[in-house]
Amino acid sequence: MMNNTRRGVLAAVAAGSLVFTAAACGGDEAPAAAPSAGGSAAPAEKIEITLNTFGGGENFAYDDAVAQWNAANPNVQVKYVNLTDRFEDTYLPQVLQWLEAGSGAGDIIAMDEGAMGLMAARPQYFADLGQYGLDSRKADFPAFKYDVGVNTEGKLFALGTDIGGMAMCYRTDLFEKAGLPTNRDEVSKLWPTWNDYLEVGKQFKGKVKDAGFVDGANTVYNSVLAQEAGKNGGLYYFDKSQALVVDKNPGVKAAFDYVQSLSSAGLTAKLRSWSEEWNTAMQKGGFATMGCPSWMLGVISGTSGEGNAKKWDVAAVPGGSGNWGGSWLMVPSQSKHPKEAADVLNFLTGKDGQVAAFKEGGNFPSSVPAQQDPTVAEAKNPYFNDAPSGPIFAASVAQLAPVFFGEKHAQVKAAVEEVLVGADQGSVKWDEAWTRFVEEGVKAAG
Amino acid sequence: MSLSVDAGSRTRTVPPGPRRHARPPGGRRLLSWLDLRAAPYFFVSPYFILFAIFGIFPLIFTAWVSLHDWQLAGDKTFIGMENYTELLADDKFWNAVLNTVGIFVIATVPQLLLALLLANALNKKLRGRLVLRLSILAPLITSVVAVAVVFTQLYGRDYGLINWVLGGLGIEPIHWQNAKWSSWVAIATMVDWRWTGYNAIIYLAAMQTIPKDLYEAAAIDGASPRRQFWGITVPLLKPTIIFTVIVSTIGGFTLFAEPVMFGAGLMTGGTTGQFQTVAMFIVKEGFRDFQYGYAAAAAWILFLLIMITALINFAIVRGLGRSR
Structure with a gap:
């Protein structure tokens, strides 16, 4: 779902034990998740469709949606299997092994944004959803969500589920201390642009010495880059011929420069997202604002705890739009029932499926009709002073321009953000940072 | 004593007693031969079969993969030694090696060193020994992840103890996390906290096999406890020290969990790789960037590297105590 940068701290460790043997792993592990092979005893028409997802907690929150479908379709029963809470180090390698082996994957598999470029560059492994008429769903999605599901052969292979969007979370207690307004509409008006945001930060730091204005480099960089990418042909690190443009894309440089200006002005708390220190700072009020995709609300409330309820609030993000995270569903071509799988996929990514997931787990829908459903559109978040989270996130994704993820997007993103975090924290000097940023990007692209 | 005393026994011949019963028929002969010759191999075979599957095969397969540009769910091209030259x-x-x-x-x-001194202290008569x-030994039974989490909090920048x-x-x-020296020190303390006791217990066990009369004789000759330690204990512990050095070398070179936890669960080991170990490098290449060939x-x-270092350490430790 949204784990592209949320690395479970405990998670990565276990992967180490795999290092020396993993190369030897065949494709036939985890037979429990193998689709439909044993279903021969069932009546000829009854089909089982396996849905593979990932993520902790509520993960894709499709329990209710699947139950709805199964009740209405006795002949096509969906088996919902959430494989693991770890996307990058467990789910993705496993799915790649299944794809390579030609068996083992579910009839529908979920994929995080970070790996969409990789999957789009492997058209041979996925069913063409256009063949089952799903390209008619184009109007349901914002263009940037729909276009990511089109592969390098120009065929539709994936449809969107949830979406991150982007807002700005802020601590009302710290804002009060700095003499800034605390009402979310007034706060949104403080920063129509990123430059205004920087100025508010300086004002804040003038009054409050012992807290950062922003947590660190990651969230701001991602928010600015999502907007800048839209202005630069929808490109991040690769152009549409998979050539690396990390040094040529003015959007990347602009986002880099902006982070530098924030960091040099001393406005960041120099924290790395998902680190222990970051968690603690969230609880203790170590920073006042943070870029907030919809799923981040759950992270903040979970990490900060009940003691900090009502201290956080949600305002609009500078520049008005942004996105971080989100997932897609796709049908591997190894599925024995691609047509039925496509039907189920259509339901789950449709209005009813996404509204059910929002109700169950708070996953913000990418489908526009689902966003307009009163359940979503009128949603409020009690932890954040009843902030109208539905409209805020819907607004942040309405204006997003389509973007393109290269095959190695995830690797380049991880490598260059590392340089930004290093420069913010002081292990890389700012005047060498851009050169290093580009170098690391080139290396990661291989 | 003279050599002639037992000379007679050499020339003594075995009395021609009655022959044992006739040899068993062919089938039983084979069975008893199998029982005698093959059964031991059969009994030890489970280990070797498992070792072949989980030890030898991955080794060889990894070597095979390492000769390819091997991308997961992607192209696999034979490129010979190119991965090695690039690496x-x-x-x-x-x-990462550094x-x-x-x-x-x-x-x-x-x-x-600390383990050796601890073991020596525990080998003495103490109350509540x-x-x-x-x-x-207690630190050893705590989970390595728990250790790393606690220590990472102790070493926290903003709120650390x-x-x-x-x-x-x-x-x-x-x-x-920001500088090489500080991150190395932090990680080394985690490793030491967990493993010092383990090595101390091994030394202690070995020390208890050293005969007491050696110490008594040395004490009578006027050797100080320090002299006894370096002159008797350490040389006689040499095989044990070699064992612990080799085990520590393997452990140290495959160090993984502590630096990963210390770096917020990432495989990069700090923003500029300040504490990225080789094991983390391998996982990053293989499971983050999906370059299996390169990781292999x-x-x-x-x-x-482990073989070479273990051999060097073996040579160094073998010379230990010789100069004393």
Whole structure:
């Protein structure tokens, strides 16, 4: 779902034990998740469709949606299997092994944004959803969500589920201390642009010495880059011929420069997202604002705890739009029932499926009709002073321009953000940072 | 005593007693032959079969993969030794090797010395000796992840206990992850906290096999306890020390969980790879960037590095005590 940068701290460790043997792993592990092979005893028409997802907690929150479908379709029963809470180090390698082996994957598999470029560059492994008429769903999605599901052969292979969007979370207690307004509409008006945001930060730091204005480099960089990418042909690190443009894309440089200006002005708390220190700072009020995709609300409330309820609030993000995270569903071509799988996929990514997931787990829908459903559109978040989270996130994704993820997007993103975090924290000097940023990007692209 | 005493026994012949019964028929002969010759191999075979499947096969397969540009769910092209030549020119790999060796040295040398001294102390007559002996082993049974989580909090930049104490002494807070030296020290303490007791217990067990009369004789000759330690204990512990050094070398070179936890669960080991170990490098290449061939080549080089280092350490330790 949204784990592209949320690395479970405990998670990565276990992967180490795999290092020396993993190369030897065949494709036939985890037979429990193998689709439909044993279903021969069932009546000829009854089909089982396996849905593979990932993520902790509520993960894709499709329990209710699947139950709805199964009740209405006795002949096509969906088996919902959430494989693991770890996307990058467990789910993705496993799915790649299944794809390579030609068996083992579910009839529908979920994929995080970070790996969409990789999957789009492997058209041979996925069913063409256009063949089952799903390209008619184009109007349901914002263009940037729909276009990511089109592969390098120009065929539709994936449809969107949830979406991150982007807002700005802020601590009302710290804002009060700095003499800034605390009402979310007034706060949104403080920063129509990123430059205004920087100025508010300086004002804040003038009054409050012992807290950062922003947590660190990651969230701001991602928010600015999502907007800048839209202005630069929808490109991040690769152009549409998979050539690396990390040094040529003015959007990347602009986002880099902006982070530098924030960091040099001393406005960041120099924290790395998902680190222990970051968690603690969230609880203790170590920073006042943070870029907030919809799923981040759950992270903040979970990490900060009940003691900090009502201290956080949600305002609009500078520049008005942004996105971080989100997932897609796709049908591997190894599925024995691609047509039925496509039907189920259509339901789950449709209005009813996404509204059910929002109700169950708070996953913000990418489908526009689902966003307009009163359940979503009128949603409020009690932890954040009843902030109208539905409209805020819907607004942040309405204006997003389509973007393109290269095959190695995830690797380049991880490598260059590392340089930004290093420069913010002081292990890389700012005047060498851009050169290093580009170098690391080139290396990661291989 | 003279040699002639037992000379007679050599010339004594075995009395021609009655022959044992006739040989069993062919089938039973085969069975008894199998029982005698093959059964032992059969009984030890489970280990070797498992070793072949989980030890030898992955080794060979990894070597095979390392000769390819092997992308998961992607192209696989045979490229010969190219991964190795690229790896040997990759400064990130050498940075990981440097980190691994550095952490190994600053973790293992004090650790084994401390373990030796601890074992020596516990070998003396002390009140509550059993409790003390058991308690130094306690860190070993804690989960490595728990250890890393606790220590990472102790070493926290903003809210860590150690920086709080340093702050009380008027020292600026240290961002432990930010510099090579500080991150190495932090990780080395985690390793030592967990493994010193383990090595001490092994030394202690070996010390108890040293005959007491050696010490008594040395004491009568006027050797101080220190002299006894270096002149008797250490030389006689040499095989055990060699064992612990080799085990520590393997452990140190495959160091993984502690630095990963210390770096917020990432495989990069700090923003500029300050504490990325070779094991983390392999996982990053193989499971983050999906370059299996490159990761396999790194795994093989790590294997060779461990062999070489273990041999060097073996040579050094074998010479230990000889000069005393």
